[in-house]
Amino acid sequence: MTAVSIRDLTVTYSEKPVLWDIDLDWSMGSLTAVVGPNGAGKSTLVKAALGLIPVAAGTALFLGQPLDQARGKVAYVPQRSAVDWDFPTDVLDVTLMGTYGSLGWFRRPGAGERSRAMAALEQVGMADLAHRQINELSGGQQQRTFLARALVQGADVTILDEPFTGVDAVTEQKMIEVFRSLRDAGKAVIAVHHDLDSVPTIFDEVTLLNTRLIAHGSVAEVFVEEHLRATYGGTLAHIARREKDL
């Protein structure tokens, strides 16, 4: 079963395309990394597929349907820096936002939503901090709150933008655990990812991207020097070293 199916996707900001004619299928029951150098269009790819930014051409289907019909089945976790963490609210409230989509207009979350949100916070190890203000959270706690918010949506396809950036070891371990349990339940997890070294240990499949699609498939087949060189150019060794240092 295909989780996300992208066809002929092209995105341009000015004259130069940021993404050029991407054809891609992400599968269910798999952890997929989207990898490429800075400016390769990784975030742009997921945002364009989700209809968050305008596309010049192309389509994306989720579980075989346009996003409008698959809304409740898709969760998205933006980069942490994309939101205002000084917004006056607490962890539980942010998690509850994951239930708004299924509630629809005007209806407010009730006891059922609340207990689902608490269960999700439990799953990411944040239940103790449910009533903590979000401006008092560490980067890792912010990311786990976001993950809980995605979990509460009960989505079949979860797409995350750089979930491992700037998080502590505990959070990283927790997230990997959650991702694996989702995968083992037959769901799809797709993450824009930064750190080449950890790709083989965390992910099953990898999408190599640099404006064009370089390669996509299982880590064993695709995550090889030939493809990486094609993605990162001659600077691979340098980039790999630098990313490791970060």
Next chain:
Amino acid sequence: MSPLTLVFLIAALAGLTCALAGVFLVLRRIAMLADAISHSVLPGLVAGFLLAGGPSLGPAFVGAVLAGLLTVLAVETLSRSRGIKQDAAIGLVFPTMFALGVLWISASYGNIHLDTDAVLFGDLTLAPFDAWRIGNLNLGPQSIWLLGVAFGLTALFLRILGKELRLATFDPSLAKLSGFNPDLLHFSLMAIVSITSVAAFTAIGAVLAVALLVAPAAIARLYTDSYPQMLKLSAAVGVGSSVLGTALAVLFDVSISGLIATVLGIAFVSASLTAPRRGVLWQAQAQRTTKLNHAIEALVIHLSLHANTSREAEESLLSHLIRELGWTPQWTRDVVEEASRRGLLKENDQRVTLTSAGQQLGRS
């Protein structure tokens, strides 16, 4: 009701309505849009007056609200195009709209009666006498009706769309993916702000309405991290400063709207100085406490390193500490005083020695 009671009532209602409508302006960091809207209502009012052939409530109201929305649309369109940021877009749009209004008034001054000063600065003392009449029926001051409608719409809007607005403000991408159109929510909010600005202009003037839209919410934000509390606090500040400003203005016989805005200005400055956690003074104090904690730790570690050594006598001299730790004499004095107050060390004849509690801290 006596005219004075009506003045207070109108002021309080203006404060309440603006303070509620302003909460999301502050949370979305688009308070400047209120400024743009309040100026831009002028050409809308003129258009309404001209179309109706004189000062008439309905057409002027509708014209002004439409002008406010047109301004927001122009600002959004400009700031989404490349190369123009939102602040620049606001700076481009509202003077143009405002100038259009001024020109229009001066060109057709003979035909309509529109007091520019009253539009900009309001004239609350006259508001009670500006009755809304249908035929021979006197329905009371227009301001009360306008503000009442604005308050009803604002309260209803926040009540039924609070969840959606908060989501679209905090994370527009999730709002969009959850099926709530963020642009629609944005323009609905802007419509509410436009209606409120127009309703408030008769009471306190279009420009000073900005103070009531922004200051109470900004003050409330300094005092609370909870959205429901922020709403309540903002409303309380809005009503409180309007009533206080009106009372003082009546007492000293000066401009009511001027005094309301002044009260708000003073309230904001005091809040930003004294608010717990976010206030400047509180933060300075917190910073000093942190610095003091670090200094005490450094001192305790220094003393415990030299305790029971041949250099202990020399190393524990205050004058030596000043030299060695690179501290000013005053700061050294503050640190030593605070540390002895916490029972970590004892001061005796220009010399400091660790207490047992201090020794314990030094070892840990």
